[in-house]
Amino acid sequence: MSWWEPGAEDAEQETQLLRTRITRRLIGAVQDVPSASVPQALCRACVSLLPDISGLSLSVLGRKAGMGVVLFASDEVAGQLAEIQYTLGEGPCTEAVRLRAPVFAPDLARAPDARRWPLFCVQAAKVGAGAAFSMPLTAGAKVLGTLDLYQETAGPLDGDRLRTALLVADALSLAVTAFDRAAADSDGVVTWLQGAESDRVEIHQATGVIMVHLGVSAEDALLRLRARAFTQGSTALDVARAIIDGSTDIRHE
Known part of the structure; x- marks a missing residue:
């Protein structure tokens, strides 16, 4: 049934x-x-x-x-x-x-x-x-x-x-x-939706690194990150983490 x-x-x-x-x-x-x-x-x-x-x-x-x-x-x-x-x-x-x-x-x-x-x-x-x-x-x-x-x-x-x-x-x-819209608790803990967004902090950080090193806009930096992920057969999140930890060098893109 x-x-x-x-x-x-x-x-x-x-x-x-x-x-x-x-x-x-x-x-x-x-x-x-x-x-x-x-x-x-x-x-x-x-x-x-x-x-x-x-x-x-x-x-x-x-x-x-x-x-x-x-x-x-x-x-x-x-x-x-x-x-x-x-x-x-x-x-x-x-x-x-x-x-x-x-x-x-x-x-x-x-x-x-x-x-x-x-x-x-x-x-x-x-x-x-x-x-x-x-x-x-x-x-x-x-x-x-x-x-x-x-x-x-x-x-x-x-x-x-x-x-x-x-x-x-x-x-x-x-x-x-x-x-x-739920209010934060007394300890200042953000709502569950805001907290979920923090999972993308690596994307924000990596985009900032690309902007600084290549002198491009935030939109262009994100496009470059996505393009690298596609060519590597990876995800944007994985590439972002590699950029942040220095295992991927984007200075000569």
């Missing part, structure tokens, strides 16, 4: 019922959970709500342009897909942010998906993804981030799975907004 049993005949009522149950599931998942454990608690809840998806991740936009923050990933492939898109600057999630609308890529090995994001599709296939779907998390006119899903095999996201995914993204938008 499915976790969701429609209790109303009217389609709109059914959707509202599903929305309510999804919201309650996410709220219940994080009740009495320490702030540091909230992302993984939400991840487990999302996986239970979308059991037919191979994997998923949630990313939010950083406070600087191009700085994405992966809050959680259900598995290694989902995490790699998020990093690949962040490194390359292309893929369904970047398109979803730009368009402020869901973006679906049901077959990453064929056109039109392979033509839209040629670099991403090649790398996605290498890590084991056949299809990818991205839904923006929004608050008014602002895009907070994306809920990204993948399937090991090609195929559309349709029917009840599509409806559930869209409603999960809506509920996560509320969750991200609510938790980010």
Whole structure:
């Protein structure tokens, strides 16, 4: 038996019922959970709500342009897909942010998906993804981030799975907004969302190093970091760490 049993005949009522149950599931998942454990608690809840998806991740936009923050990933492939898109600057999630609308890529090995994001599709296939779907998390006119899903095999996201995914993204938008607005505690500990962004401190630091040594803008420095990551078959985060510890010399780029 499915976790969701429609209790109303009217389609709109059914959707509202599903929305309510999804919201309650996410709220219940994080009740009495320490702030540091909230992302993984939400991840487990999302996986239970979308059991037919191979994997998923949630990313939010950083406070600087191009700085994405992966809050959680259900598995290694989902995490790699998020990093690949962040490194390359292309893929369904970047398109979803730009368009402020869901973006679906049901077959990453064929056109039109392979033509839209040629670099991403090649790398996605290498890590084991056949299809990818991205839904923006929004608050008014602002895009907070994306809920990204993948399937090991090609195929559309349709029917009840599509409806559930869209409603999960809506509920996560509320969750991200609510938790980010939570007041810091008496010791000055930042909110869980702000803390998650600190995971990208190496990217900020490495970008600064490139700017100083090469005399380029922050945007150009980030592009150079991503380009190096791509040519090395690595991630932007790994390259950033190498720049910071001195094992990668960028002075002669």
